[in-house]
Amino acid sequence: MLSFVAQRVLKGVIVLLAIVVLNFFLIRLAPGDPAVVMAGEAGASDQVFVKQLREKFGLDKPLPEQLFIYVKGVVTLDLGFSFRQQAPVAKLIGERLPATLLLTLTAFAISLMLGVLFGTFAARFAGTFLDTAITVFALIFYAMPIFWVALMGILLFSVTMDWLPSFGYETVGANLTGLAHAVDVAKHLIMPAMTLGLFFMATYTRMTRASMLEVKRLDFVKTARAKGLSDAVIQRRHVLRNALLPVVTLAGVHSGTLIGGAVITETVFAWPGIGRLMYDALLQRDYNLLLGVFVICSAMVLIFNLITDLVYRLVDPRIEFAS
Amino acid sequence: MKQFWKSMLRSPSGVIGLVILLLAISIALFGPLLFPNSPWRMVQRPFLPPFTLSTVPLGTDALGRDVFAGMIFGARVSLLVGLVSTLVALVVGIPIGAMAGYFGGKVDDALMRFTEFFQTIPSFALAIVLVAILQPSIYSIVTSIAVVSWPPVARLVRGEVLSLRTREYVQAAVVTGQSNTWIIMREILPNALSPVIVLASLMVATAILLESSLSFLGLGDPNLISWGYMVGAGRTVIRQAWWITVFPGVAILISVLGLNLIGEGLNDALNPRLSREGR
Numbered sequence: 001m002l003s004f005v006a007q008r009v010l011k012g013v014i015v016l017l018a019i020v021v022l023n024f025f026l027i028r029l030a031p032g033d034p035a036v037v038m039a040g041e042a043g044a045s046d047q048v049f050v051k052q053l054r055e056k057f058g059l060d061k062p063l064p065e066q067l068f069i070y071v072k073g074v075v076t077l078d079l080g081f082s083f084r085q086q087a088p089v090a091k092l093i094g095e096r097l098p099a100t101l102l103l104t105l106t107a108f109a110i111s112l113m114l115g116v117l118f119g120t121f122a123a124r125f126a127g128t129f130l131d132t133a134i135t136v137f138a139l140i141f142y143a144m145p146i147f148w149v150a151l152m153g154i155l156l157f158s159v160t161m162d163w164l165p166s167f168g169y170e171t172v173g174a175n176l177t178g179l180a181h182a183v184d185v186a187k188h189l190i191m192p193a194m195t196l197g198l199f200f201m202a203t204y205t206r207m208t209r210a211s212m213l214e215v216k217r218l219d220f221v222k223t224a225r226a227k228g229l230s231d232a233v234i235q236r237r238h239v240l241r242n243a244l245l246p247v248v249t250l251a252g253v254h255s256g257t258l259i260g261g262a263v264i265t266e267t268v269f270a271w272p273g274i275g276r277l278m279y280d281a282l283l284q285r286d287y288n289l290l291l292g293v294f295v296i297c298s299a300m301v302l303i304f305n306l307i308t309d310l311v312y313r314l315v316d317p318r319i320e321f322a323s
Numbered sequence: 324m325k326q327f328w329k330s331m332l333r334s335p336s337g338v339i340g341l342v343i344l345l346l347a348i349s350i351a352l353f354g355p356l357l358f359p360n361s362p363w364r365m366v367q368r369p370f371l372p373p374f375t376l377s378t379v380p381l382g383t384d385a386l387g388r389d390v391f392a393g394m395i396f397g398a399r400v401s402l403l404v405g406l407v408s409t410l411v412a413l414v415v416g417i418p419i420g421a422m423a424g425y426f427g428g429k430v431d432d433a434l435m436r437f438t439e440f441f442q443t444i445p446s447f448a449l450a451i452v453l454v455a456i457l458q459p460s461i462y463s464i465v466t467s468i469a470v471v472s473w474p475p476v477a478r479l480v481r482g483e484v485l486s487l488r489t490r491e492y493v494q495a496a497v498v499t500g501q502s503n504t505w506i507i508m509r510e511i512l513p514n515a516l517s518p519v520i521v522l523a524s525l526m527v528a529t530a531i532l533l534e535s536s537l538s539f540l541g542l543g544d545p546n547l548i549s550w551g552y553m554v555g556a557g558r559t560v561i562r563q564a565w566w567i568t569v570f571p572g573v574a575i576l577i578s579v580l581g582l583n584l585i586g587e588g589l590n591d592a593l594n595p596r597l598s599r600e601g602r
Contacts, residue, residue, distance in 0.1 A: 015443055022444075030456045143580035145532050147539045148554055148572035151561055155569075159562055253442075260447025264536055268558070278448070279540060282455055290452060297448045305443065 008309055012302040019298045020074045023291050024067050030287065035059050049083055056080075079292035084284045089292035093274055097296070099169055100273030104262050106193040111200035112251065118201070119208025120240065126213060134205060141202035146261050150195045150268040157191060164191050167270040192269045196261045200254060207250055211243040218242075244315055252308030256301045330592040337588015343581025351402045354395035362393040362548040373566045384553070384567045385560050393548050394574050400549040401578060404465055405531040409523055411469035416476025417519070421507050423477065424484030431481070438477045446471035450533060454542045461544045464537060468530050479522055483515035517593035521586055528582035535575050550575050 035053040054060060061069075073080065079089035122134040158166035165171070170184050215221065216239055224234050259275075266275035274293050281289035331337045360366060365387040366379060373382035373390070381390040423434040453467035487493060488511065496506045537543060538551030550571040557567030 015440060018440055019444060026452060026456055139580065139583065140576070143528070143583055144576050145535050145539075145551070145554075145572065145579075147536060147551075148568070148575065151554065151558060151568050152572070155561060155565055159565075256443070256445035257447065259445045260536075263447065263451065264539070267540065278451065282451060282540065282542070285455065287456070290455060294445075294448050294452050297445045298443070301443060301445050 004313070005306075005310070008306050012306055016295075016299055016302055017071065020071055020295060021067065023074075023295055024070045027287060027291060074295060079295065080288045082281075082286055082289040082292075084281075084286045085289065089289050092277060092289065093292060093296050096272060096274045096277050099271060100262055100266070100275060102189065103192055103196065103266065103271055103273055104258050106189060107196035107261075107265075108200070108251070108258060110193060111197035112204055112247075114197075115201045115204025116208050116240075116244070116247065118205040120212060120235075122205065122209040123212035123216070123243075124235070126209075131209075135209070138202040138205040141198050142206070144199070146195060146199060146264045147268055149198055150192070150265055153191050153195055154268075164188075166191070169272050188269075188271075192265045192271050195269075196258070196265045199261065200258065203250065203254070204247055207247050208243060211246050212239055215239050215243045241315065245312065248308055248312050248315055252305050252312075255304035255308070258304075259297045259300060327592050331588050334588040334591040336584040337591060340581045340584030340586075340588055343577060344585060347398055347402060347578050347581065350395060351398040354398060358392060358395050360389050360392040362388060362396045364388065366392075370560075370564050372564075373570075381570050382564070382566045384557060385564070390553070390567060390570055393553050394550070394571055396548050397550040397553065397571060397574065398578075400461070400544070400547050401531050401534060401575070404461065404468065404534040405527040405582075408465045408468035408472065408530045408534075409526045411465060412473040412526060413476055413519070413523060415469065416473035417480050417512070419473070420477035420480025420482075421484050421512060421515075424481040425488060425503065425507055425511065427485075434477070435481070438474045441471070442474040442478075444471075447533065447536065450537060451540065451542065454537055459537075459542045459544060461547060464534060464542070464544065467537075468533050471533075472526055472530065476519065476522065476526075479518055480512075480515060483518060484511055487511045487514055521589045521593060524582055524586040524589055528579045528586070531575065531579055531582070 035050045059066060077090050079093070081087075082089050082092060085092055118134050118138070122131045125131050154166045157164045165188050169188055170176070170181065171188075174184065176184050221234060221238055224238050229238075262273060263275035263278050265271065266273045267279040270276065274296060278290060278293040278297075280286070281293060331341075366389045367376065367383045367387050369383060369385050369387040371379060371383040371387070373380065375382070379389050379391065381394065384390055384393075419434050419438065423431040423438075450467040450471050453470060454463050457463035457466065484507075493506060493510050496510050501510075534543075535549065535551030535554070538549045539555040541552075541555060543549050543552045553571040554568045554575075557564065557571075561568055
């Protein structure tokens with residue numbers, strides 16, 4: 001187990017380094033002087049700052065040396081300086097990271113729980129009206145663009161019914177503390193988390209349903225039935241556990257999509273996370289900040305993939321016997 | 324082929340999907356001819372509600388532009404970007420997957436590490452960065468969507484080729500001294516095509532979603548109106564004018580739904596064994 005973890009961590013580090021190198025070349029894809037590009041367009045590129053950038057990144061030196069300087073910077077968590085926001089990129093991202101983690105993890109938990117629940121129901125009652133209803137809803141949610149779901153949520157729950165706040169992380173100027181603050185944040189969290197979770201919920205519903213139906217027909221389920229186990233036990237211990245394997249794999253594959261969805265969700269709901277930061281960087285063409293956020297997003301995906309790999313080994317009964 | 328259409332038309336999702344797609348394609352092709360209002364021109368007062376004037380059935384936006392015209396012209400961009408970027412992704416992904424599966428060994432290792440690398444990078448974030456750096460245009464959008472969507476193609480084709488490579492008819496072709504290219508192109512790929520077609524139809528749907536998300540964030544081609552751009556532009560005035568955001572979103576939803584349904588129908592038609600087991 002330990003060597004497996006070490007191996008996976010090593011692999012993740014290598015991939016992350018490769019992404020950093022890719023980042024280095026991406027900035028050079030942009031037309032024009034990389035120092036000016038990094039400084040950002042329209043007014044930000046004053047002479048002193050551009051000169052500083054040029055010195056810091058050694059932009060007058062040969063390319064391999066520039067690459068070395070850049071990678072060394074990222075490894076020591078120095079992602080450069082955002083001229084637009086007048087702060088180091090690493091500091092800006094650090095401040096925003098908790099909000100993004102709160103949002104994505106809540107959305108992930110909601111989607112996984114509801115998705116598995118609905119999928120199990122649909123499979124249990126396959127061919128009935130309930131199954132059809134769940135399947136049709138899943139199909140529709142699966143086809144809706146996240147930004148539109150977000151706006152329709154605002155239209156319905158904020159504008160029309162006035163139930164939930166339409167933007168932000170907390171009520172500005174309320175200065176709440178303790179439990180009242182937590183409730184306030186939770187109120188602000190519901191809509192963004194549901195918006196982000198809806199697409200994934202649809203995916204997990206479809207996946208769980210298909211995979212439950214597939215596992216149900218396998219021989220070991222017949223054996224369990226022949227042994228006289230109750231239907232509930234078979235469903236839970238034998239069918240669901242095996243049916244969850246592809247769902248876990250999918251969750252790992254989807255971590256990147258989850259981050260991408262967070263960019264959109266945070267933009268619409270003005271949620272102060274790194275997704276919103278990415279959008280701000282985009283509007284201001286603050287490339288240094290944009291690429292910094294990109295590297296951190298990739299790192300998050302790698303960590304998430306590592307975790308799903310470990311979970312997979314915990315859930316898969318076959319691997320359990322092997323170790 | 325006749326068999327294929329028969330089973331495709333027997334699957335309800337396939338039929339609904341086909342109808343939606345045909346409708347969308349005809350709107351994209353002929354709509355602008357029948358409905359020549361430019362989506363950029365001011366035609367009425369701003370914020371005209373929908374269903375009040377028959378000339379502007381879906382109302383106007385904050386600048387008095389015709390929402391209906393925008394939806395019609397937007398269909399072009401969505402379908403074009405969806406189809407072309409999927410084609411580009413296929414052109415990149417199929418050869419990489421075929422080579423990895425056919426040659427195996429070190430070639431396979433190298434190509435698959437490369438593919439996995441691209442699959443690990445958060446795709447939407449990479450697409451944003453690419454379009455922002457290359458400057459928003461229809462070309463940079465197609466490029467970035469293709470860059471983030473080819474890896475699944477490569478992996479799928481590799482798997483198919485891997486299982487076909489050891490078949491006897493392929494071995495026979497090897498023995499008769501055919502070149503590798505000929506064997507891959509003529510013997511293996513045609514037999515690996517059905518799952519690729521299913522995947523491709525789903526990829527067009529994803530590409531349309533990606534394009535609309537990019538346009539929504541303001542990364543659309545500034546010269547072309549698109550559904551995502553319309554929703555993005557209507558976002559700030561959603562309290563006064565719901566219709567500017569609602570209608571283009573419905574258009575995206577229906578097109579993506581149609582393509583997903585076609586994917587299911589194709590799956591039923593091309594892998595009949597699989598679909599019957601799935602019931």
